[in-house]
Amino acid sequence: MTTDDATDADAAGADPRAWFAVGDDESPTDRVRNGTADAPADWPTLAVESGFADDEDDYYAALREATLAATRAEVNERERADDRQLLHAVRAMDDAERVANELAERVSEWAGTLFPDAGTGVEGCRELAERDPDGPAEERVVSLATRVAELDREADELEAFIESRAPVAAPNLAAMAGPVLAARLISLAGGLETLAKKPSGTLQVLGAEDALFAHLRGHGSSPKHGVIYTHEYVRGTRPEDRGSASRALAGKLTIGARIDHYSGDYRPELEAELDERMRTIRARAGDDGGDPE
Amino acid sequence: MTGTDASLPDGVERRELDGDDRLCTRGPPEYGEPTDGEWRAWDARRSKLGGMLELGMDTGLSGGETVLYLGAANGTTVSHVADFAGPTYAVEFSPRPVRDLLDACEPRSNLFPLLKDARRPETYAHVVEAGCDVLVQDVATRGQADVAVENRRFLADDGRLLLAVKARSEDVAAAPDAVFDDVLADLESTYEVLETRPLDRFHEDHLGVVATPR
Numbered sequence: 001m002t003t004d005d006a007t008d009a010d011a012a013g014a015d016p017r018a019w020f021a022v023g024d025d026e027s028p029t030d031r032v033r034n035g036t037a038d039a040p041a042d043w044p045t046l047a048v049e050s051g052f053a054d055d056e057d058d059y060y061a062a063l064r065e066a067t068l069a070a071t072r073a074e075v076n077e078r079e080r081a082d083d084r085q086l087l088h089a090v091r092a093m094d095d096a097e098r099v100a101n102e103l104a105e106r107v108s109e110w111a112g113t114l115f116p117d118a119g120t121g122v123e124g125c126r127e128l129a130e131r132d133p134d135g136p137a138e139e140r141v142v143s144l145a146t147r148v149a150e151l152d153r154e155a156d157e158l159e160a161f162i163e164s165r166a167p168v169a170a171p172n173l174a175a176m177a178g179p180v181l182a183a184r185l186i187s188l189a190g191g192l193e194t195l196a197k198k199p200s201g202t203l204q205v206l207g208a209e210d211a212l213f214a215h216l217r218g219h220g221s222s223p224k225h226g227v228i229y230t231h232e233y234v235r236g237t238r239p240e241d242r243g244s245a246s247r248a249l250a251g252k253l254t255i256g257a258r259i260d261h262y263s264g265d266y267r268p269e270l271e272a273e274l275d276e277r278m279r280t281i282r283a284r285a286g287d288d289g290g291d292p293e
Numbered sequence: 294m295t296g297t298d299a300s301l302p303d304g305v306e307r308r309e310l311d312g313d314d315r316l317c318t319r320g321p322p323e324y325g326e327p328t329d330g331e332w333r334a335w336d337a338r339r340s341k342l343g344g345m346l347e348l349g350m351d352t353g354l355s356g357g358e359t360v361l362y363l364g365a366a367n368g369t370t371v372s373h374v375a376d377f378a379g380p381t382y383a384v385e386f387s388p389r390p391v392r393d394l395l396d397a398c399e400p401r402s403n404l405f406p407l408l409k410d411a412r413r414p415e416t417y418a419h420v421v422e423a424g425c426d427v428l429v430q431d432v433a434t435r436g437q438a439d440v441a442v443e444n445r446r447f448l449a450d451d452g453r454l455l456l457a458v459k460a461r462s463e464d465v466a467a468a469p470d471a472v473f474d475d476v477l478a479d480l481e482s483t484y485e486v487l488e489t490r491p492l493d494r495f496h497e498d499h500l501g502v503v504a505t506p507r
């Protein structure tokens with residue numbers, strides 16, 4: 001009997017609780033993950049008796065294959081669930097930053113009427129938060145400035161969280177894009193799985209329409225760059241080569257996202273290939289007699 | 294000195310490595326440990342079972358056993374166990390270290406990883422066989438005695454429990470000796486304790502326990 005037959009015959013006489021006693025729509029791998037039994041039994045002997053395995057060695061080889069596949073799949077799935085955490089964290093970080101900046105403007109405007117020497121922006125708020133208010137109006141301004149400083153600190157902590165989580169949830173993407181950009185790409189795509197399924201041309205322009213990144217891109221940037229424009233490999237490349245740079249980067253990030261999603265192992269050679277490709281692109285500037293950086 | 298030692302299982306030897314007398318097993322290196330040909334050092338400071346062997350506890354191990362290992366983490370110790378034992382089931386419930394555990398399983402045909410909670414043996418009793426010779430337990434979690442009791446069902450009547458108790462996992466504030474007494478008392482109804490040794494030389498506030506089912 002071949003192994004396939006044995007599986008199909010759902011190991012006819014086998015104990016229905018055994019991992020290898022599979023039902024119609026199940027594989028032994030599924031049963032390793034989801035099955036239960038109150039008590040163990042002499043599974044190797046039962047497997048041979050029921051015809052699932054030819055002998056004990058055959059049994060352990062099948063067991064090994066099923067436990068490795070089940071564990072690998074489950075680890076991938078559980079770690080992939082981490083991509084949701086990244087998505088929320090990066091959105092929260094951007095919200096916290098945006099709201100802190102908005103409120104900081106309000107604070108500077110108001111503070112200017114009470115403290116002639118008040119600074120501006122989040123930095124100004126941090127400094128205001130340290131002051132001793134005199135009277136109810138100053139109290140409100142100092143209190144509001146304190147919230148801004150706290151919100152800004154929360155944004156920093158969210159960033160630290162992203163930096164520690166991204167390399168686990170998406171090791172290759174995080175290594176090449178950096179943890180925050182990796183999280184942004186996952187967030188813009190709606191998850192690691194959807195990102196992994198997008199062609200690289202789509203990844204390249206993810207976030208291009210998003211007003212949030214307008215300030216990161218600065219003025220006059222071409223709409224063909226999405227959020228990956230913030231990557232040093234695009235931003236730091238001379239304008240006439242940015243198209244090639246962002247295509248090359250998007251290509252490698254797409255491969256990274258796919259490996260992260262489907263197998264989850266870290267492949268440092270990807271990053272090395274990207275570095276090499278970028279050296280080639282940037283060397284053009286030198287060949288043209290231009291400034292290489 | 295290279296040599297066999299009566300208290301060591303077949304497949305575990307003391308060998309001179311980098312000028313030191315080290316416990317070694319034969320297998321692919323896993324965590325940057327020093328090697329000598331096929332042999333690789335088993336670092337007692339990174340392994341409670343290694344510490345128990347290093348201290349000369351009578352583990353009853355002779356090599357080739359069927360082993361259920363609870364709390365496999367990234368596979369440091371269980372990879373050495375699989376080097377000298379027979380079929381070895383490695384249970385760990387945290388996905389992170391299991392990535393490395395999978396790497397340790399890859400070159401070993403007798404090491405079976407299971408991402409399961411050791412407090413819920415019914416979730417792996419359909420995979421792990423009955424009558425295991427050895428139950429190794431190193432789960433740094435509250436209720437270590439309960440885990441050992443619950444997993445008695447996998448052990449042969451003349452099998453061995455090799456348990457590392459971490460005092461701080463039960464109660465960070467209590468005196469370790471008081472914690473050890475409680476754990477041993479909780480084992481009492483299910484296991485006969487054969488030997489206990491503090492593992493402090495290698496692992497602070499840990500107790501090594503060798504026991505057999507009643």
Ligand SMILES: C[S@@+](CC[C@H](N)C(=O)[O-])C[C@H]1O[C@@H](n2cnc3c(N)ncnc32)[C@H](O)[C@@H]1O
Binds near residue numbers: 366367370371412
């Ligand atoms: C001290 S580490 C084990 C180190 C490992 N035995 C070695 O020497 O290589 C303890 C492990 O127990 C795991 N653990 C804690 N509670 C557990 C449970 N209920 N089921 C399975 N594993 C558990 C932890 O995730 C951790 O990896």
